[in-house]
Amino acid sequence: xxxxxILPGLLVLALLALAPLVASNAALNFLLSSLxxxxxxxxxxxxGGYAGQLSFGHxxxxxxxxxxxxILQLRYGVNAWAxxxxxxxxxxxxxxxxxxxxxxxxxxxxxFALVTLAFAEVLRILANAFDLTGGxxxxxxxxxxxxxxxxxxxxATFLWLVLAIVAAVLLLTAWIAGGRMGARLVAVRENEDAxxxxxxxxxxxxxxxxALSGGITAAAGCLYAQNFLYLDANIAYGTWISxxxxxxxxxxxxxxxxxxxxxxxxxxxxxxAAKIALNGIAGPVPGIDLMLFGxxxxxxxxxxxxxxxxxxxxxxxGLAR
Amino acid sequence: MSLLVAEGLSRRxxxxxxxxxxxxxxxxxxxxxxxxxxxxxxxxxxSLLSGxxxxxxxRVTFAGTDVTAEVPHRRAALGMARTFQIVQPFxxxxxxxxxxxxxxxxxxxxxxxxxxxxxxxxxxxxxxxxDAQASSLTVAGRKRLELARALATEPRLLLLDEVxxxxxxxxxxxxxxxxxxxxxxxxxxxxxxxxxxxxMNLCDHVHVLAGGRMIAAGPPREVCADPMVVEAYLGHGxxxxxxxGGTHA
Amino acid sequence: MFPPALIAEAAVNGLLAGAAYALVxxxxxxxxxxxxxxxxxxxxxxxxAMFAAWGLHAAFGLDPYLSIPPxxxxxxxxxxxxxxxxxxxxxxxxxxxxxxxxxxLSIVLENALLALFRSDTRTLGGDxxxxxxxxxxxxxxxxxxxxxxxALLTAALLWALLSATDTGRAIRAVAKEKLGAxxxxxxxxxxxxxxxxxxxxxxxxxxxxxxxxxxxxxRVGNAFVLVAFTIVVLGGMGSIPGALLGGLFVGLVESxxxxxxxxxxxxxGIFVIFILVLLFRPTGLFGAKA
Numbered sequence: 001x002x003x004x005x006i007l008p009g010l011l012v013l014a015l016l017a018l019a020p021l022v023a024s025n026a027a028l029n030f031l032l033s034s035l036x037x038x039x040x041x042x043x044x045x046x047x048g049g050y051a052g053q054l055s056f057g058h059x060x061x062x063x064x065x066x067x068x069x070x071i072l073q074l075r076y077g078v079n080a081w082a083x084x085x086x087x088x089x090x091x092x093x094x095x096x097x098x099x100x101x102x103x104x105x106x107x108x109x110x111x112f113a114l115v116t117l118a119f120a121e122v123l124r125i126l127a128n129a130f131d132l133t134g135g136x137x138x139x140x141x142x143x144x145x146x147x148x149x150x151x152x153x154x155x156a157t158f159l160w161l162v163l164a165i166v167a168a169v170l171l172l173t174a175w176i177a178g179g180r181m182g183a184r185l186v187a188v189r190e191n192e193d194a195x196x197x198x199x200x201x202x203x204x205x206x207x208x209x210x211a212l213s214g215g216i217t218a219a220a221g222c223l224y225a226q227n228f229l230y231l232d233a234n235i236a237y238g239t240w241i242s243x244x245x246x247x248x249x250x251x252x253x254x255x256x257x258x259x260x261x262x263x264x265x266x267x268x269x270x271x272x273a274a275k276i277a278l279n280g281i282a283g284p285v286p287g288i289d290l291m292l293f294g295x296x297x298x299x300x301x302x303x304x305x306x307x308x309x310x311x312x313x314x315x316x317x318g319l320a321r
Numbered sequence: 322m323s324l325l326v327a328e329g330l331s332r333r334x335x336x337x338x339x340x341x342x343x344x345x346x347x348x349x350x351x352x353x354x355x356x357x358x359x360x361x362x363x364x365x366x367x368s369l370l371s372g373x374x375x376x377x378x379x380r381v382t383f384a385g386t387d388v389t390a391e392v393p394h395r396r397a398a399l400g401m402a403r404t405f406q407i408v409q410p411f412x413x414x415x416x417x418x419x420x421x422x423x424x425x426x427x428x429x430x431x432x433x434x435x436x437x438x439x440x441x442x443x444x445x446x447x448x449x450x451x452d453a454q455a456s457s458l459t460v461a462g463r464k465r466l467e468l469a470r471a472l473a474t475e476p477r478l479l480l481l482d483e484v485x486x487x488x489x490x491x492x493x494x495x496x497x498x499x500x501x502x503x504x505x506x507x508x509x510x511x512x513x514x515x516x517x518x519x520x521m522n523l524c525d526h527v528h529v530l531a532g533g534r535m536i537a538a539g540p541p542r543e544v545c546a547d548p549m550v551v552e553a554y555l556g557h558g559x560x561x562x563x564x565x566g567g568t569h570a
Numbered sequence: 571m572f573p574p575a576l577i578a579e580a581a582v583n584g585l586l587a588g589a590a591y592a593l594v595x596x597x598x599x600x601x602x603x604x605x606x607x608x609x610x611x612x613x614x615x616x617x618x619a620m621f622a623a624w625g626l627h628a629a630f631g632l633d634p635y636l637s638i639p640p641x642x643x644x645x646x647x648x649x650x651x652x653x654x655x656x657x658x659x660x661x662x663x664x665x666x667x668x669x670x671x672x673x674x675l676s677i678v679l680e681n682a683l684l685a686l687f688r689s690d691t692r693t694l695g696g697d698x699x700x701x702x703x704x705x706x707x708x709x710x711x712x713x714x715x716x717x718x719x720x721a722l723l724t725a726a727l728l729w730a731l732l733s734a735t736d737t738g739r740a741i742r743a744v745a746k747e748k749l750g751a752x753x754x755x756x757x758x759x760x761x762x763x764x765x766x767x768x769x770x771x772x773x774x775x776x777x778x779x780x781x782x783x784x785x786x787x788x789r790v791g792n793a794f795v796l797v798a799f800t801i802v803v804l805g806g807m808g809s810i811p812g813a814l815l816g817g818l819f820v821g822l823v824e825s826x827x828x829x830x831x832x833x834x835x836x837x838x839g840i841f842v843i844f845i846l847v848l849l850f851r852p853t854g855l856f857g858a859k860a
Binding site: 178179180184186187190193194195196197202 | 371373392393394397398402403404405409410411412413414418421422423425426429430431434470471473474
């Protein structure tokens with residue numbers, strides 16, 4: 001793990017940690033949402049960026065984490081922190097199961113993307129139909145502010161908690177990327193057969209990636225639930241989060257340590273800016289931010305195939321010459 | 322002691338019998354060639370030996386263990402490494418990182434794997450290119466990279482699939498001593514080759530595959546003079562015509 | 571349990587609905603068979619077509635069935651332009667990229683519609699959607715009957731186009747062997763664009779057929795995306811008969827699923843089938859290798 005890999009990231013996060021000193025509550029809320037999405041995107045990045053298996057259904061993990069922690073608190077009186085831990089474990093388990101079924105069936109590329117989408121949809125339909133998850137009405141976590149309940153009325157405190165988790169995952173990603181697991185992930189992504197010929201157990205590598213990915217994204221789901229204290233099937237398992245994490249990674253640079261964080265912040269920032277700008281001209285326009293996301297995705301694929309991080313890296317290499 | 326023993330291997334694709342009852346052995350530390358005309362089934366046989374295709378019949382034994390049903394990555398762990406005819410570098414990674422993937426098989430720590438990768442790169446002559454992107458290498462460079470990656474897994478047996486294809490004569494001349502040196506330090510090699518100069522130069526023993534069947538086996542000079550082998554390459558009656566007079570078949 | 575007549579009725583209605591689904595899937599399978607890309611924008615394009623049909627009815631009182639010719643033409647042109655000047659160039663020939671580009675396109679289209687029409691659900695209004703025809707003991711939906719006929723007709727026309735016209739032959743040539751087709755002077759970019767245009771034209775027809783019995787809102791395409799994919803994967807990517815049979819089957823499952831499991835879980839049957847097919851027989855019933 002080189003300092004070059006993690007220093008910029010930690011710097012960015014440190015800067016963000018100072019935000020409460022200057023930013024309004026609204027701005028802090030915005031930052032918080034962006035960082036939760038960034039965390040979910042970090043999860044996607046491990047599977048889609050490093051292992052090269054594009055998932056269109058990461059909502060499956062996000063929602064599992066969110067519902068797990070909500071249900072455990074509401075129906076079984078489990079502590080919110082334990083709920084977070086269990087949510088992460090469940091997310092990893094769901095990831096492993098989906099991976100086991102898909103990778104054993106040798107699904108790749110579009111087929112894998114489709115099957116992840118289908119799994120997320122199935123979960124959404126189930127969550128919408130059964131009482132356990134509150135059906136169509138959703139679940140309301142009881143408001144009980146306090147660190148013990150993972151509820152922080154102070155935006156600053158919650159922000160620092162999320163920043164700490166994002167930083168931890170950043171370090172984890174850098175550590176993985178720099179070692180054997182990272183080399184194997186990339187090998188499997190670039191050329192699975194060549195990797196197998198070199199002794200890489202491709203199935204195990206992919207399963208590890210999807211389990212880890214599921215766990216991290218589930219953590220984001222738990223934090224989301226704790227922040228908003230309400231969720232339903234469309235919030236938890238809806239396509240919005242699957243799409244946002246994907247675009248964040250592509251935009252920021254998939255397969256890089258900092259890409260997902262930069263991408264999520266940039267994406268959310270652009271969305272808010274668009275909303276504000278258009279608000280001034282034409283009044284509130286629903287969906288304008290998402291439209292922008294879609295357009296950015298197309299533009300990124302067309303002109304910036306390696307995302308912002310790739311572009312920065314090329315620029316750096318250009319300067320170094 | 323036979324390191325690799327293939328007995329009666331066959332592989333059927335629907336109506337086509339691509340490999341038909343093929344057998345061969347590679348002794349410990351041996352350098353064996355596998356030759357034959359295009360479409361004979363050589364690469365299919367390699368896939369059977371390395372575990373990428375399950376055989377329809379037959380057995381593969383490696384270092385005394387029956388590996389017929391073993392998956393490729395397990396065979397690599399046992400000491401059988403394979404290169405591909407169409408070179409497949411890990412694009413986007415440097416030469417060092419490419420080779421390291423192989424080194425990681427037996428060395429979990431990054432520093433160890435990197436050191437081994439650098440040593441192997443030096444062995445095949447890629448030391449000056451260690452930091453280059455794999456995608457920027459020439460064909461000759463990529464072939465060496467393919468070789469280096471497999472070597473980094475510290476194999477007992479190397480399956481080389483046309484490692485000389487696409488190289489010009491001087492590049493071939495440069496890589497032959499590299500292969501000889503690898504065998505010199507105890508690694509057995511089974512190589513598919515079309516470049517006869519290399520086969521004659523390097524191999525102790527040669528097997529000839531034509532139409533999926535083994536038609537000859539023996540020292541290189543003997544095999545190349547075998548009329549059945551000549552006919553397999555040049556067509557029916559060619560051997561007789563050459564013997565009858567003149568150099569035309 | 572349910573009386574057999576009711577089950578039969580649900581089954582037949584399901585089959586009828588399935589024909590329209592098949593038409594949606596037809597476009598998708600055609601695009602995959604020729605361009606070898608999975609078009610994630612398919613659902614959003616259907617939504618656009620449905621809004622267009624609805625719009626024509628709301629603004630000019632045009633009967634959706636009469637809208638078929640103009641809309642089919644318009645959407646052919648739209649599809650052509652999209653593939654030729656947006657999707658094709660952005661993807662740089664990479665399948666993974668095309669996946670992402672069509673996803674981006676679907677987001678843009680869906681949200682553009684959201685911005686223009688807000689998220690209210692709209693219907694055609696009137697009672698035409700509930701017209702029934704008595705066939706023996708069963709009450710069959712009239713719009714679905716019409717839809718069934720028109721869908722089959724459209725499929726037949728498409729089949730004829732592909733087998734008997736020069737354009738159709740060019741399309742089949744590019745699908746089988748792009749380089750060879752180029753060598754005989756066929757421009758693959760044009761052929762790709764034509765194919766995509768045809769796929770969108772099918773969507774336009776399907777939209778007009780679905781409008782009487784369906785609601786319209788910007789999200790309706792989402793519901794269709796996975797259904798269309800299920801059909802295509804079930805029938806085999808690139809197979810037209812597969813799309814037809816798959817569509818009928820899915821219509822059946824949806825209808826019976828809704829009968830036995832109720833509305834909220836009705837759709838579940840489809841996705842479960844989808845997952846099972848992907849895991850155990852991804853080539854589908856008629857398809858070529860993935």
